[in-house]
Amino acid sequence: MRRRTAGDPAVAGQPCGSLARILARIFKESRPEVLDLGPLCGQTVTYLAQRGAVVTVEPFDPPHPVPAAKPGEPEVEPPPIRFDQPDAKFDLVLAWEHLDFMPPERLPEFADEILRVLRDGGWLFLFSLMAPTSGPDRMRRYRLLADDMIVREATEAAPRRRWASSTREIERALKGFSIQGVQLQRNQMREFSAHKV
Amino acid sequence: MEKLVNIGQSIQIKGELTGNEDLTIEGKVDGKIFLKDHNLTVGSNGKITADIHAKNVTVVGEVVGNITADDKVEVAETGSMKGDVVAPRVVLADGARFKGSIDMETKPRAVAGLGAALGGDAARPASTAPAKGPGNS
Numbered sequence: 001m002r003r004r005t006a007g008d009p010a011v012a013g014q015p016c017g018s019l020a021r022i023l024a025r026i027f028k029e030s031r032p033e034v035l036d037l038g039p040l041c042g043q044t045v046t047y048l049a050q051r052g053a054v055v056t057v058e059p060f061d062p063p064h065p066v067p068a069a070k071p072g073e074p075e076v077e078p079p080p081i082r083f084d085q086p087d088a089k090f091d092l093v094l095a096w097e098h099l100d101f102m103p104p105e106r107l108p109e110f111a112d113e114i115l116r117v118l119r120d121g122g123w124l125f126l127f128s129l130m131a132p133t134s135g136p137d138r139m140r141r142y143r144l145l146a147d148d149m150i151v152r153e154a155t156e157a158a159p160r161r162r163w164a165s166s167t168r169e170i171e172r173a174l175k176g177f178s179i180q181g182v183q184l185q186r187n188q189m190r191e192f193s194a195h196k197v
Numbered sequence: 198m199e200k201l202v203n204i205g206q207s208i209q210i211k212g213e214l215t216g217n218e219d220l221t222i223e224g225k226v227d228g229k230i231f232l233k234d235h236n237l238t239v240g241s242n243g244k245i246t247a248d249i250h251a252k253n254v255t256v257v258g259e260v261v262g263n264i265t266a267d268d269k270v271e272v273a274e275t276g277s278m279k280g281d282v283v284a285p286r287v288v289l290a291d292g293a294r295f296k297g298s299i300d301m302e303t304k305p306r307a308v309a310g311l312g313a314a315l316g317g318d319a320a321r322p323a324s325t326a327p328a329k330g331p332g333n334s
């Protein structure tokens with residue numbers, strides 16, 4: 001496993017132990033399949049591909065809230081959350097911060113769609129902010145410097161509402177997974193690792 | 198010095214395009230592109246709907262199709278690519294639009310071994326684009 005330590009002055013990232021443990025597991029298999037839901041970070045994709053993974057990038061746009069129907073009008077059915085990927089293909093889905101940018105009632109559907117594309121025993125890795133932001137926020141990009149070191153970067157993505165679901169709510173949404181760890185980072189991000197049982 | 202050939206912005210080609218020299222495409226190509234041992238640049242105005250095989254491929258414009266490169270594929274910040282990439286070296290600039298898969302393993306083992314044996318640079322790791330936005334972790 002490629003490791004850098006937080007004490008290394010050349011490293012400006014944050015430690016990311018859960019992801020390191022997941023990568024150690026999936027790279028025991030030859031040519032694991034990884035799905036990255038974006039925003040795209042070229043360095044992260046090539047880092048994993050150089051390690052031997054086949055990395056698929058599918059930029060995912062989290063669903064917006066559905067406006068309430070006007071009196072007398074039928075409710076609008078939101079389009080389903082669907083990745084353009086086959087069933088049971090991936091060993092790891094990197095969902096980064098997507099969960100924070102969709103209405104909480106869509107979280108179970110999002111989790112089910114990730115379950116669909118994961119192989120049995122496949123892994124999900126995501127971040128979620130602990131506290132709500134004061135206003136709209138931009139989705140961040142994650143740059144993987146080493147298996148256990150990551151940098152959270154600003155992007156040009158349009159600002160959107162950011163929800164702060166409780167750990168219990170997220171655990172409920174991930175009911176088809178076995179949650180292996182929830183770690184709180186110093187920047188108030190929670191790091192979730194879970195695998196499909 | 199090798200001559201550079203351009204397919205201009207007003208040119209549209211449908212069918213199979215093959216050649217033995219470097220090529221820059223600013224127009225539209227639908228079909229297949231095969232440039233053995235040569236480089237293809239899809240310019241900022243280029244729109245390609247084709248599977249591509251070349252030595253090096255640089256995407257500054259738009260590509261829909263799969264790319265196989267013997268050396269390197271680079272998608273620039275302004276580039277847009279939808280398809281799968283197989284190449285020993287891949288550069289995806291931050292800000293590029295990309296949907297598809299990256300496989301650096303199929304070719305590189307053979308190429309890297311050969312490159313190391315010959316003392317060439319084929320065994321070099323893939324380069325990556327630098328961060329543009331400020332870190333805030």
